[in-house]
Amino acid sequence: MPHSPVKDGFELSKTRRTLPMALLRAREAVMERFRPLLLAHGVTEQQWRVLRVLKEAEETDASDLADAASILAPSLSRILRTLETRAFIATRKDPQDGRRALIRLTAEGHAFIRQIAPESAAIYAELEARLGRARIDALLDDLEALMTALERA
Amino acid sequence: MPHSPVKDGFELSKTRRTLPMALLRAREAVMERFRPLLLAHGVTEQQWRVLRVLKEAEETDASDLADAASILAPSLSRILRTLETRAFIATRKDPQDGRRALIRLTAEGHAFIRQIAPESAAIYAELEARLGRARIDALLDDLEALMTALERA
């Protein structure tokens, strides 16, 4: 029994023992291991997320991309501009809907991902080795369940 | 069996099914509920974290504060300037170590927290009601364990 929850329902919890803080710290502990790799290749964490999502989809519009990468639309606008400058992505207007922007990886974008993927996968494999695949899977399931439970107004 | 992990150890996982993404999305799902409150009171999430940490400590130096609030030193410098302008905190030099800055809440800072705390606690209580106290505690323990397992070079 590692904890003694002393709370009457009207006070703030200990900051450290709250979902937002715990999730933030845990994520930070994980990301810490990937940052050197990303920095060495000159991409931000968010740019890398966008590239990975694009790799998993042939072509997407900005909204789906933003949702899949968990990036807000304004940030995505800037990121896409950057990635287009580096020629990693190509953009076109949706012929069916003039408002939508369709985005896809270029050959350079694919090549860039191929260049980083092995190291990234190796880091993740090291995480799995240290934490255990089963524990990670269970945690991912729990997080998924949490989000499902929170879905609705 | 909700998932079929198809991975040979040399490819990237599906972006959505990774620890960084899952932790980010879960945190976002939780924070979403607190944002309206913080916005209404004119504080950012990070400023609120700093205030809460300060409330739990009589007086701390900037380093401990940054660590406890999971905020990097450069961000904390700017945040403290803002909070000092609003007269929520007071700063002084450590007499024993001229490099350290000691920070504490002012009466206004305490009053501000008292003003928001009930609503914040209510939102958290609603989270607990929806997710179950047991599940949240288990998740917090798992996240703590994850960080412990990742501690070391």
Next chain:
DNA sequence: GCGTTTTGCTTAACATGTTAATCTAATGGA
């Protein structure tokens, strides 16, 4: 069909995240 509303995206403005550089105070070593 036409004006209104909604949707997809971009800009703007300000706060924070992130890395590197800087500056001052304390520490260590000769």
Next chain:
DNA sequence: TCCATTAGATTAACATGTTAAGCAAAACGC
């Protein structure tokens, strides 16, 4: 003591987070 090193904090520069506006295209209502 003196100098080099280290530690705590700030500043700088650029990218992203966040909210609010703005803009054009599409959908809606009559």
